[in-house]
Each structure stands twice: as structure tokens, then as C-alpha cells.
Amino acid sequence: MCFFLLSLLLFSLSGSKTQAPKRTLVEVRHYSSFVVWEAAQKHCRKYHTDLITLRTEKDNQRFIHAQGWIGLFRENATGQWKWSHGDETANYYAWEKDEPKKNNFCAFTRPNSEEWWSDPCGTTHTFTCYEEKLVLVRENKTWEEALAHCRSLRDTNDPPNRNSLYDLASLITNDDHITARQKAQEATTDEVWTGLRFLAGHWWWVDREPMLYKDIESCPAERSCGVIEKTGTANFTTRDCRERRNFLCYKRV
Structure with a gap:
């Protein structure tokens, strides 16, 4: 059985599941x-x-x-x-x-x-x-550091009554993966972090969008997180969350 310590950074994943809002990158x-x-x-x-x-x-x-x-x-x-x-x-x-x-x-x-x-x-x-709501950050951070960085971002062009929120990118549709791989071409690392994380026995997207991958490992090694490759064709690859690489944030509000 896999066991993971819940990170305070991911505390927002706890609680009852709500209907994920429709969104596009x-x-x-x-x-x-x-x-x-x-x-x-x-x-x-x-x-x-x-x-x-x-x-x-x-x-x-x-x-x-x-x-x-x-x-x-x-x-x-x-x-x-x-x-x-x-x-x-x-x-x-x-x-x-x-x-x-x-x-x-x-x-x-x-x-x-x-x-x-x-x-x-x-x-x-x-x-x-x-x-374009996808933002590539060319800084090498662990997955949790990348998550914190994305959530700290603010859009300086927002009007006074709007405060945009950012998160690590969830890739749901085929178009999402096409857009993300195009953006990843500008990265300084061969792979970039996405918002996919294995936590408490389940794979999650950090914004609670549905995780639709059918062939993902059901019980991976500890601290497994998702990346997308610059040159590969797979929709996802998993890596140790403690590794450092560029990452993709997206504006969700």
C-alpha cells in the first residue's frame, strides 16, 4: 500500500469534491x-x-x-x-x-x-x-516549490476589481497537451512540471480537474509528480517530485 504525508501546500485538495469548472488554456x-x-x-x-x-x-x-x-x-x-x-x-x-x-x-x-x-x-x-493562459517559468524548482511559485503569481494587467489566480497547469484535453508541448519548447529543461501529483493513494490535478489517464501507474514510487516532455509524444511522464526543472503555470481565474 502506498502512503504519503499530506503536504500543507496541497491542503486545498482535501474536503468534498466539487464540480470542476470548464476552462481552456x-x-x-x-x-x-x-x-x-x-x-x-x-x-x-x-x-x-x-x-x-x-x-x-x-x-x-x-x-x-x-x-x-x-x-x-x-x-x-x-x-x-x-x-x-x-x-x-x-x-x-x-x-x-x-x-x-x-x-x-x-x-x-x-x-x-x-x-x-x-x-x-x-x-x-x-x-x-x-x-494564452499558460505561463512557462524558466526556473528550476521542485514540484512543491513550483506549486508555491505559481500560486504566488499575480497579473499586473488586471483591473482593480479582479485578482487573477494561478496554479500549476492541469492538462485535460488533447488541445491542452498540444498547447503545453508547444510552450515547453521554450524551456531550458527537457521536461517541465505539470500539476499532476500522486497523493494519499490517488493521482490528482491540483485544481481538482478530472484525471483521465487510463494507463498511469496505480501505485508509483513515493513522491511521484507529472511532467510533459519537450520532444516526446506521451501525454504524461512521472518523475520524483524532488527533482528540479522548469514548470508550467496557468491562469485559472
């Missing part, structure tokens, strides 16, 4: 106002993360309801196409036939279409912003 919002690309970018950066980024075919399919301006742009007719967030060079494209046009430097999408079009950046379109 990436939120997307479409604005119906027609504005030029730069105005759309400023609005998204002020109230969200940025204009939406579609790095891969899977992203393009996930966010097929995005429409209007997206974050893709270039400086001139011979410049590289980049994403607004971080000036990241684009490696994936989904241009409509005969696109992009030579003198068009900004990209947009149409409703329920996976194809992209180009337009002069001074043209007006509606636009889609995204808010």
Missing part, C-alpha cells in the same frame, strides 16, 4: 468592429495576449471560427512573414490559391475557412484576439 475572442490591422493589434495586446497566432495546421483547424485580421504580417514585399506575438517567424501557411499578393502585408481569414488571404494593412476587417 487558450481563449479566443472575435471582435466585430472593422479596424485597420495595427489598431487590431493594439487592442489585442491591451486586453488579451495578441492577435491570434496559428503556428500549425492543428492550430488552424482548432481555431477555424477565427475570422478577420490574424497576427500574420510582413514589413515589405520581400520580408519574411511573422506572427505579431514575439515577432516569431512563420513556418506554416494556409494561403488561398494565388495568395499572398505582392503588395499586401497583413493576413486575414474568412468565417469557417482554413484558408488565409492577404490585404493592405490599412484595409479594415474584423479581428480575432487570443489570450
Whole structure:
């Protein structure tokens, strides 16, 4: 039988189980106002993360309801196409036939279409912003230190009447795992901590989201916690919680 000493840091796991709230690691919002690309970018950066980024075919399919301006742009007719967030060079494209046009430097999408079009950046379109709730912390900490760090985070952009709360990341859906592995590529360690922990004979996500893995070890070694690998394909791997590595926090409120 496995036995674990309940950590004070995880005391919030005790008590009766409540229905886990619906949540996502990436939120997307479409604005119906027609504005030029730069105005759309400023609005998204002020109230969200940025204009939406579609790095891969899977992203393009996930966010097929995005429409209007997206974050893709270039400086001139011979410049590289980049994403607004971080000036990241684009490696994936989904241009409509005969696109992009030579003198068009900004990209947009149409409703329920996976194809992209180009337009002069001074043209007006509606636009889609995204808010990335996942935060990679490039500090090497034990799992419990990582948990404490995440729960101490606050969003300096919060309005006065809002106090965002953070936690170690729970990865529930396939999209969650895709997003987390993309984010982990920026880590300085080969694996990053997630919010998965074996405690009192059960596997838990720290925010009490349901643990859906079917092939996870039922009675692991003492102090087992979950990681996601940068280069692997498995949804989870378990490690000794006392090891030190980067970790993923997410904004849950």
C-alpha cells in the first residue's frame, strides 16, 4: 500500500469534491468592429495576449471560427512573414490559391475557412484576439516549490476589481497537451512540471480537474509528480517530485 504525508501546500485538495469548472488554456475572442490591422493589434495586446497566432495546421483547424485580421504580417514585399506575438517567424501557411499578393502585408481569414488571404494593412476587417493562459517559468524548482511559485503569481494587467489566480497547469484535453508541448519548447529543461501529483493513494490535478489517464501507474514510487516532455509524444511522464526543472503555470481565474 502506498502512503504519503499530506503536504500543507496541497491542503486545498482535501474536503468534498466539487464540480470542476470548464476552462481552456487558450481563449479566443472575435471582435466585430472593422479596424485597420495595427489598431487590431493594439487592442489585442491591451486586453488579451495578441492577435491570434496559428503556428500549425492543428492550430488552424482548432481555431477555424477565427475570422478577420490574424497576427500574420510582413514589413515589405520581400520580408519574411511573422506572427505579431514575439515577432516569431512563420513556418506554416494556409494561403488561398494565388495568395499572398505582392503588395499586401497583413493576413486575414474568412468565417469557417482554413484558408488565409492577404490585404493592405490599412484595409479594415474584423479581428480575432487570443489570450494564452499558460505561463512557462524558466526556473528550476521542485514540484512543491513550483506549486508555491505559481500560486504566488499575480497579473499586473488586471483591473482593480479582479485578482487573477494561478496554479500549476492541469492538462485535460488533447488541445491542452498540444498547447503545453508547444510552450515547453521554450524551456531550458527537457521536461517541465505539470500539476499532476500522486497523493494519499490517488493521482490528482491540483485544481481538482478530472484525471483521465487510463494507463498511469496505480501505485508509483513515493513522491511521484507529472511532467510533459519537450520532444516526446506521451501525454504524461512521472518523475520524483524532488527533482528540479522548469514548470508550467496557468491562469485559472
